[in-house]
């Protein structure tokens with residue numbers, strides 16, 4: 001199953017917020033939809049869910065027009081929409097029926113999900129009496145109650161402690177393993193890095209980066225090295241690189257723990273290592289630079 005967003009534009013009152021975005025998501029993989037606040041992620045998801053019509057462009061599934069109502073979709077919106085006064089199991093069954101499965105099937109699914117999310121003991125409690133994190137887990141159970149083929153999660157980890165995050169991770173991974181199509185929107189880069197093979201970064205309504213995360217990291221890390229010294233601080237090391245090794249490398253950045261360098265044309269990692277070894281720099285860390293998703297995000301979606 002392949003879901004394609006093709007050249008989508010969306011305006012609100014004449015103000016265009018999506019400027020022709022295109023990307024695709026496939027089953028058995030998770031796609032991370034990233035962007036700063038107001039970038040256009042929720043608007044994109046709402047177009048997918050048929051909450052809004054795009055101003056132009058189309059959404060296709062396996063090459064045909066996609067109509068959300070024809071598919072089993074589990075959508076966990078950022079603003080959680082459940083009934084505070086209703087009992088947990090009762091409302092999970094209600095949402096299951098609402099989404100086209102029988103009460104019996106919904107009950108079986110609800111019990112299975114509650115067990116996996118360790119919330120069985122709250123089955124007969126009113127939702128509002130649960131802690132925020134447990135309410136969040138009920139919300140995920142609601143999202144998955146009809147065994148959806150397409151799962152769209154908007155900030156599913158907000159407010160969860162590490163143990164509960166792990167339960168959620170296990171469940172989402174299980175769904176990816178079952179071949180579901182998962183779209184995952186979050187500001188928590190570590191989770192995106194863990195789940196998502198593919199990423200799309202939206203900035204001010206435009207796609208600024210799109211593709212396989214590992215390939216992007218490899219491409220952006222190409223010819224880049226990290227260096228740290230035992231006998232010099234980062235700023236001293238930068239000055240040394242600019243002074244002694246300027247023929248071999250340029251300085252492209254720094255982190256608390258190391259300087260990031262780029263090999264200049266014609267030079268190899270070995271050339272640089274030989275030069276450093278001959279100098280008085282005592283190497284603490286030396287190796288290839290692999291940008292984190294946070295690095296990529298800040299670079300692509302940060303302020304100019």
Ligand SMILES: Nc1ncnc2c1ncn2[C@@H]1O[C@H](COP(=O)(O)OP(=O)(O)OP(=O)(O)O)[C@@H](O)[C@H]1O
Pocket residue numbers: 012017035036037038039040041042043044
């Ligand atoms: N119903 C609406 N009417 C008018 N403008 C809207 C509407 N919905 C969204 N927008 C505007 O569209 C732009 C994108 O908003 P959107 O909610 O899609 O961003 P987002 O990437 O999901 O942000 P966040 O990370 O803060 O949730 C914003 O400028 C927002 O004000």
